[in-house]
Amino acid sequence: MEAALVAVKKARRDDSKVVLKVDVENAFNSISRAAILEKVKQKFPELEGRYRFCYGKPAKLFCDGEVLSFGSAVGVQQGDPLGPFLFALGISGCCSRLKSELEKETLSVWYLDDGTLVGKEEEVAKGWRVIQEEMGRVGLRVNVQKCEVWGRGEKGDVGLEGIPRVEGEGIELLGGPLGPASFCDDYVRKRVQKIKQALDTLEVIDDPQVEVQLIRSCLGLPKMAFALRTAPSGYSEGAI
Numbered sequence: 001m002e003a004a005l006v007a008v009k010k011a012r013r014d015d016s017k018v019v020l021k022v023d024v025e026n027a028f029n030s031i032s033r034a035a036i037l038e039k040v041k042q043k044f045p046e047l048e049g050r051y052r053f054c055y056g057k058p059a060k061l062f063c064d065g066e067v068l069s070f071g072s073a074v075g076v077q078q079g080d081p082l083g084p085f086l087f088a089l090g091i092s093g094c095c096s097r098l099k100s101e102l103e104k105e106t107l108s109v110w111y112l113d114d115g116t117l118v119g120k121e122e123e124v125a126k127g128w129r130v131i132q133e134e135m136g137r138v139g140l141r142v143n144v145q146k147c148e149v150w151g152r153g154e155k156g157d158v159g160l161e162g163i164p165r166v167e168g169e170g171i172e173l174l175g176g177p178l179g180p181a182s183f184c185d186d187y188v189r190k191r192v193q194k195i196k197q198a199l200d201t202l203e204v205i206d207d208p209q210v211e212v213q214l215i216r217s218c219l220g221l222p223k224m225a226f227a228l229r230t231a232p233s234g235y236s237e238g239a240i
Contacts, residue, residue: 008107019117
């Protein structure tokens with residue numbers, strides 16, 4: 001995620017470029033298994049047997065101990081170690097088409113179902129059309145109301161109508177701030193405050209061992225380290 005955020009920051013140094021954040025609706029549960037199988041056969045044929053064993057037939061669904069009359073026939077399963085890899089493989093056609101059809105200066109970066117385009121508005125609009133087409137091919141649907149456009153191009157975002165616009169000086173991207181120093185500084189301060197609040201509530205657990213594990217695994221250093229990696233350290237001096 002950090003690499004994607006750094007790439008977007010570098011691409012957005014030119015204020016004339018717009019940023020498009022793409023949200024795919026219920027992505028992991030909706031992607032076509034047949035589309036993934038085709039990619040597995042093309043790129044990783046040695047995994048075809050395993051894939052067919054895991055996803056060749058609909059999985060049984062239970063409710064109150066009873067087997068439902070329908071099964072789970074789309075998407076990748078939560079808990080499958082290869083789930084993220086298979087999902088990425090399923091949308092690789094979209095990523096490849098964006099890379100080949102958009103200008104070299106236009107950035108297209110994806111972290112699983114979170115996609116970001118940065119470039120001139122006409123190029124971003126072209127990429128937006130490609131994304132909608134290619135996602136439809138693999139059973140996915142873009143949630144337009146959860147997508148965002150930031151930055152105003154010279155032509156008024158032609159082709160991006162209907163996508164919510166972020167009017168502020170910056171946006172949040174993959175859990176990190178994207179914008180000028182004032183926006184990043186304020187973002188880091190809010191993140192540090194949330195970390196402090198989470199740490200202050202640990203005492204309600206009343207179990208020292210559990211509290212230590214939570215601090216080590218998610219609440220303490222991991223959250224703070226992520227904040228430091230996704231925002232320049234200069235923005236964190238007054239917040240820590």
